[in-house]
Amino acid sequence: MNSQTRPAVVLASNRIPFARSNGPYAKASNQDMLTAALDGLIAAAGIAGERLGEIAGGAVLKHSRDFNLTRESLLGTRISPETPAYDVGQACGTGLETFILTANKVALGQIDSAIACGVDTTSDAPVALNEDLRKILMEANSxxxxxxxxxLLAKLRPGMIVPEIPQNAEPRTGLSMGEHTAIMARDWGITREAQDELAIASHDRLAAAYEEGFEDDLVTPYLGLERDQNLRPGSTLEKLGKLKPVFGGPEGTMTAANSTPLSDGASAVLLSSEQWAKEHGLTPLARFVDAETAAVDHVGGRDGLLMAPAYAVPRMLARNELSLQDFDFYEIHEAFAAQVLSTLAAWEDPVFCHERLGLDAPLGSIDRAKLNVKGGSLAAAHPFAATGGRIVGNLAKILHENGGGRGLISICAAGGQGVVGILEA
Amino acid sequence: MTDTYSALVNNPVGGFVAKNLGLPKPVPLDRYVEGAPLIDGAVLVGSAPGGRLGPSVATILAGADAHVDSRLDDEVRSPLGAAGVDAGVWNPEAPGSQRWKGLVFDATGITSSEQLRELWSFFHPTIRRLAPSGRLIVLGTPPEDCTEPRHATAQRALEGFVRAAGKECRYGATAQLTYVAPGAEERLESTLRFFLSPRSAYVCGQLARIGAGKDVPGIDWERPLHGKVALVTGASRGIGEAIARTLERDGAHVVGLDVPPLADDLEKVVSSIGGSAIVADITDPEAPAQICDELQAKHGGVDVVVHNAGVTRDKTLGGMDEERWSLLMDINLSSEERINDALIERDLLNDNGRVVCVSSMSGIAGNAGQTNYSTSKAGVIGMVQSMAPVFAERGATINAVAPGFIETQMTAAMPIGPREAGRRMNSLSQGGLPVDVAEAIAWFASPASTGLNGNVVRVCGQSLIGA
Structure with a gap:
């Protein structure tokens, strides 16, 4: 067995612009979108016909027929059909987890190259048969x-025509992710203004990234959409202040502007060993350093649903002997502005850091100018499994353009989970 | 002893009428129930920058298993974390609907009058979020322990703030100031616990000074007087009976004392609490020796002495005969001095002993028709202050409570005018109960109250009469 590891490097990434639910991609399936994202990446990297080590991908909302979504998608692209693939599922952490899995295999020498990808649609949602109807049909079948x-058929009732619709709620609490985050916002004293400020910065920074051409080789137009549909730069605190709260009741601080909307999209990242990159004439953008996942007990415990990254990051920092301030860039997934701000507050809090992380001193604050410098999920939107690829691709390019540096990725996920990682260039 | 007015304004119709007429609306006060947690609700803690009591407060609240909140940027979060308090965060800019049962502010970091603004910063957004029977507590440094004049000035100013805040607190909430001398931080616990808990229901706008004293022994806060012997004079009824029962509840063996005519009542009280009785007239020159003999023979000494016995013999001075003056002075003051002297002389006050006296609001403010009584009760305050160093030398303390209007048979017999005035003219718009006085005495009597010596704390609902 190989006990040596080698660097896994990010070579390129591609995504389709993210669309709002029931927008331009309303009729596109997960497979359609993922195929488009892969095609764009293959074209950009010039790897058509190549047999890759593997492709790992996933979707959070998936039809049962899409049991082999990634493999089926790759068969529609110009990559060698001899490339194996598998699906991964870790809620909103799926995209980053596919990257971690494949990067680890590259590091171990099990594969030389891979694509990590993810896709999600909330338009073409996997609506299922009514559960009562399904049981009758299953019984009738046997x-x-x-x-x-x-x-058995005489047991059929008109009400059974109502289908089973996927719920945006935590199965064990019945609360939507937004309601959970509203609890976190309250627990951490996060103001409406701070959330709106983060949202405005996110939109303005993403818009600037498009303007300066930063996104040109990261985003491939799809179905008539050239930029993320959700992007609305130039807003003000005054304008956003007029929105009604959508979570946390009438006194809530969370609005449609500081929460991500349901959306559709796909992203893909090409990674390999340094040797493979050299052989294919590709320039490594960034190097995968480490990753960590964590989970909290959001059901019976004292932590909010989306607080797991607050645990994952310090564990990863300790292992790498780094401080929270030892980064040039921070990519914290903006599922909700309040999630980002609660996480930052927790790291600054002596009580949280002592009581829950077991640290002698708080992790401290970060330089907010280094946070989501090219915009985040609030602006781009958040097609669940596609977010990880967007962030990895984004950060790799940021580090490369910066001529080096270290970047932190933090993504929260349903079920009280968090996936985080470090890239360096 | 029923307070008819309180009952009336606490029903819907009476409440509506009282509100519209702008009449006082006393609310039923929370009172301690055995086994209840220290405080029935969350406590918001804050600190002026540079405060030195954060670690003590954090440790005390951790030990009491209280739910604690603070602002995220407050210095106090470091000591809270270190003490193992998983404190919540509160941001006045995202206030939500949060309420607290206690607001505790460490003002020891305030060294100039400009910094008094910290009081405003902490309490302005929070005072209206104080729950019924809530507790507003400010901790400071005794002005006499501040070397810089401006420092002393600012710390002295805290007293005005707390007295005013006590008058603003509504729905049975109270405000207190505690001065903790540098080096006495470890002796804060019994006082902070008392002020936070419903035991201090009828204490408002008061000041406690915690100074040098013995190290605080480890105690069971449910039964702090476990294994202690407490002598309570005038124990057969009223406030004395409440004192006896409260000290017994806190774990003490109570030795009740009263005059021969009340021997039967006394026996009933002490037998119901497993205590013992001394029947004596404390004005008898032999009484101190008799008391000392009995304490020595049966208990080998005494840990807590409560000088509660007292009488009134009201008459304006011009009409007062000499007996009204002399008998009262002997019962209320001189006999206490003689008993103290005898205990000291025969060395019967055990290590970490306590003497707690019952003074009176009349002793502070003076009362027409009570020149004798007011003199005696002011004398009790004098005795507490003059004897404090004497007892300190022996590892003991002496303190006093000064009750205001307490609902007893004595006040029930008052004419309605003065009675209603006495009941309403305080921040809580009601009279106190004998147990309220007893709870304050139990606080001074606690083995943990080593830093309290020479204090006089009123149990008067912050009466408008007096200081």
């Missing part, structure tokens, strides 16, 4: 006599 079948 029943032998026609008489018994007729008896």
């Amino acid at each position: 029943t032998k006599s026609n008489a018994d079948r007729a008896k």
